[in-house]
Amino acid sequence: MQKNRQVVLASYASDAARVENFAMTESPIPQPGEGEFLIRNMYFSLEPAIRGWLDGKANYFPPIPIGGVIRGPSVGRVVASKNADFAPGDIVFALNHWEDYSICHSDAVLLEKLQPHGDTPISYYVGALGGAGATAYVGLHEIGKIQSGQTVVVSAAAGATGSMAGQIAKQRGCTVIGIVGSDEKAKLIVEQFGFDAAINYKTDDIAAAVLAIAPEGADIYFDNVGGPVLNAMLVAMKVYGRIVGCGMISDYNRTENPNPITNLWEVVARQLTMQGFLLFTYHDQVPAAQAQLTEWINQGKIKVIEHITKGIANTPAAFCELMSGKTTGKALVEVDLIELT
């Protein structure tokens, strides 16, 4: 009999998540109730935000209990449906779980029926055309109020969201500076993604490097990391600058002891706006973002780099690798579909 393989929480993560915090279980494949539909998951989107649900504390969603299936965005194919809006064969994106089969309904968070473009790999809808791309697009436009000619700084710039944010800002006619954690990533974002400059936060003075390029400071800082990088950027912002609060990965592994921020006075002195956002609030803007990103990708103006791990059983290891900061591009898991009927 066919089973639903699931990745569950074996123990709460305390600092960095470890593979021992996860376990594999199996359960019967669920059947959709009235209004529900069943998804065969094809790709899991690995995202730093998932770390926030692994330590038993609420973090804009309820925490995952011990034994609970790990929550995460996925792209999958509808295989059974009791919902008039979704039919078998539809490809959907939603906040599901790390499992072969997920039950979904019309109110699912981030739910979107995809209309895959003929030449576009389905996996792109997990990252560049999924949450990462839409987050970068919405963050720069809706929160950052991006305008041509501005100086935009992006942290975690070799990552899924950062690499998209930098490339979108280039398309908008901005000078784009990326902050990364290695010289290899610095080279990558300039040569592959077209950033104007790269800063290695481990070896460079961030504020000095930004001000050397933009003496008045950055108009927009797209913050994926928080912590010391955010602290440094607070003294490298232009007056009236905007900080787009997208994520703070530097703190996700240290929930009991977050990095202290000491330069917050600059928010007043420089009259900055720091605004946090979560994509689901701007869900209605995702289709337009996706359409624009699809066009740019098909025109070759935006490049997509993926870091694909194969096999559902390797999901915990792939997630821990993402959180170590060693990956570049969009981290995702391609579910082994051997049991797909």
Add this chain to the structure above:
Amino acid sequence: MQKNRQVVLASYASDAARVENFAMTESPIPQPGEGEFLIRNMYFSLEPAIRGWLDGKANYFPPIPIGGVIRGPSVGRVVASKNADFAPGDIVFALNHWEDYSICHSDAVLLEKLQPHGDTPISYYVGALGGAGATAYVGLHEIGKIQSGQTVVVSAAAGATGSMAGQIAKQRGCTVIGIVGSDEKAKLIVEQFGFDAAINYKTDDIAAAVLAIAPEGADIYFDNVGGPVLNAMLVAMKVYGRIVGCGMISDYNRTENPNPITNLWEVVARQLTMQGFLLFTYHDQVPAAQAQLTEWINQGKIKVIEHITKGIANTPAAFCELMSGKTTGKALVEVDLIELT
């Protein structure tokens, strides 16, 4: 011969400003050049922001050099003019200096020709109808986007700006909670200023106290203090809440060692907007703010408490007293006009 008494910087302040950091000097009364006018200062507005200019570092204005006259807002009377827009007898507010006589020109920061209302003491134009009142009004409306029915939390609530912010929010139909540093101030803001509740940050759990009154958290936090109070408020904000960054007095006395903020992740998780502002950016909105505040004050809807120190020579001591957190209401100096001709 008549002299211009001036309070100058004798030494840089290193933590709390001390009276020894200041000295009195005398110089000849300056004469206005073309386009300038001479002001006989009547009141100095003592403001925490002045602390930021006393340690030799730029802080949205250049630092005051050793021997330099202390910069600060004043209300005074024009006594000589070579500027067609200002005539002897005019009462003006501007960012001047701690001295008997200041030279002013049309581009002076915060410059405003006052039209004192018959029943309104001139001193009110230093605080409730001056920078403090206008800052509170602009901060709540322009930055906080205040709406009737919201929960508004104000820190330094017994102070010049805080007491006005709380009373303005009451006029806008909000539930208003004030954060203060003593039980006496807690009593004052409820009984005199009409706040709905008061929190003593030295003895109460700020976040718990706010959430007990407003279970979903505060819509607006009007922050005058930064530091631990801001850190606590970050976990007491409603989703999409707005933090009005007006000042961070808790750090002004500790510029080398600001209070660390560890809860900034909440900006992302709760999708908060934290926006700093300085009044001079919104100078065009001051007349409308002043008109509304004058009406409320004359109707008895807003109360004004002043803490007046007499004599220019007592200005340093009065400033240090303000920074100690012991005063309530608007701290100002009434310049001894014995030499006024």
